[in-house]
Amino acid sequence: xxxxxxxxxxxxxxxxxxxxxxxxxxxxxxxxxxxxxxxxxxxxxxxxxxxxxxxxxxxxx
Amino acid sequence: xxxxxxxxxxxxxxxxxxxxxxxxxxxxxxxxxxxxxxxxxxxxxxxxxxxxxxxxxxxxxxxxxxxxxxxxxxxxxxxxxxxxxxxxxxxxxxxxxxxxxxxxxxxxxxxxxxxxxxxxxxxxxxxxxxxxxxxxxxxxxxxxxxxxxxxxxxxxxxxxxxxxxxxxxxxxxxxxxxxxxxxxxxxxxxxxxxxxxxxxxxxxxxxxxxxxxxxxxxxxxxxxxxxxxxxxxxxxxxxxxxxxxxxxxxxxxxxxxxxxxxxxxxxxxxxx
Numbered sequence: 144x145x146x147x148x149x150x151x152x153x154x155x156x157x158x159x160x161x162x163x164x165x166x167x168x169x170x171x172x173x174x175x176x177x178x179x180x181x182x183x184x185x186x187x188x189x190x191x192x193x194x195x196x197x198x199x200x201x202x203x204x
Numbered sequence: 205x206x207x208x209x210x211x212x213x214x215x216x217x218x219x220x221x222x223x224x225x226x227x228x229x230x231x232x233x234x235x236x237x238x239x240x241x242x243x244x245x246x247x248x249x250x251x252x253x254x255x256x257x258x259x260x261x262x263x264x265x266x267x268x269x270x271x272x273x274x275x276x277x278x279x280x281x282x283x284x285x286x287x288x289x290x291x292x293x294x295x296x297x298x299x300x301x302x303x304x305x306x307x308x309x310x311x312x313x314x315x316x317x318x319x320x321x322x323x324x325x326x327x328x329x330x331x332x333x334x335x336x337x338x339x340x341x342x343x344x345x346x347x348x349x350x351x352x353x354x355x356x357x358x359x360x361x362x363x364x365x366x367x368x369x370x371x372x373x374x375x376x377x378x379x380x381x382x383x384x385x386x387x388x389x390x391x392x393x394x395x396x397x398x399x400x401x402x403x404x405x406x407x408x409x410x411x412x413x414x415x416x417x418x419x420x421x422x423x424x425x426x427x428x429x430x431x432x433x434x435x436x437x438x439x440x441x442x443x444x445x446x447x448x449x450x451x452x453x454x455x456x457x458x459x460x461x462x463x464x465x466x467x468x469x470x471x472x473x474x475x476x
Contacts, residue, residue, distance in 0.1 A: 147206070152217055156224030156406075161419035191205055192380050193422070195228030196218055200206045 224418025226377035226403030257324030274305030334408035
């Protein structure tokens with residue numbers, strides 16, 4: 144699986160971080176999306192579905 | 205989703221909506237519904253009014269009209285009557301659709317013209333700074349109601365049903381996949397379809413009413429929404445403070461563009 148984030152689109156609302164069931168995501172010092180631990184990702188795509196800014200995409204490989 | 209963005213969005217992201225605004229989620233649900241049905245991009249028209257939600261038309265790669273405040277439905281009616289082959293989708297908000305465009309709303313529903321209206325309900329006028337709208341719940345604070353609103357809110361789904369809409373559904377930004385289904389059904393329905401999309405405004409509605417951040421407001425939608433099927437098994441006491449989601453009403457009635465074609469045919473026969 145691969146997680147792609149687009150920093151330019153992210154506004155740091157934190158919705159993806161809240162709804163990620165495996166704590167894969169976090170916000171960096173600038174308040175933008177960052178991947179904490181990609182190995183924990185179960186590809187549930189909650190983040191991709193809920194991101195209001197189209198800043199995160201998860202693909203199965 | 206990334207492929208859908210390349211196909212259906214204009215290259216002008218990021219959008220203008222505030223951090224945590226649910227409008228982006230609802231817009232992506234509309235796009236997923238269009239993609240699911242395989243609608244021809246050149247035969248689909250998106251019409252919007254004015255307001256936060258109505259900015260959506262500017263990001264979507266279709267023939268779009270960003271019309272006047274409250275007037276999305278008359279513009280859409282004109283487009284549909286000029287070419288009934290087109291799929292006309294209207295994006296409007298609670299202020300745009302039910303206050304300034306309220307009269308257009310009931311009469312378009314009464315005509316049962318084959319339009320699909322997606323009404324983004326964020327309970328507030330966001331773009332102009334948080335004034336209360338006809339869908340702001342009673343006792344909510346707004347910049348124009350610092351001590352809380354006195355008025356009762358419309359139930360827009362009941363209003364549409366009473367005005368003659370033949371498909372009425374409700375979804376939320378939290379239940380994004382279900383929203384795709386109800387929008388797709390609305391587009392497929394032959395007649396006036398209203399889909400109320402409950403969405404969160406964490407900046408102007410949420411902050412003034414201490415509703416928490418975007419994540420908390422999404423959880424509130426999750427906790428207060430009951431599907432139509434589940435609601436049948438619950439007592440009125442258990443349904444207190446909840447709202448129903450899913451297809452709320454569906455009926456059959458003559459569709460306006462078809463009736464209008466009938467008039468054209470009759471008139472042309474008479475002229476010969």
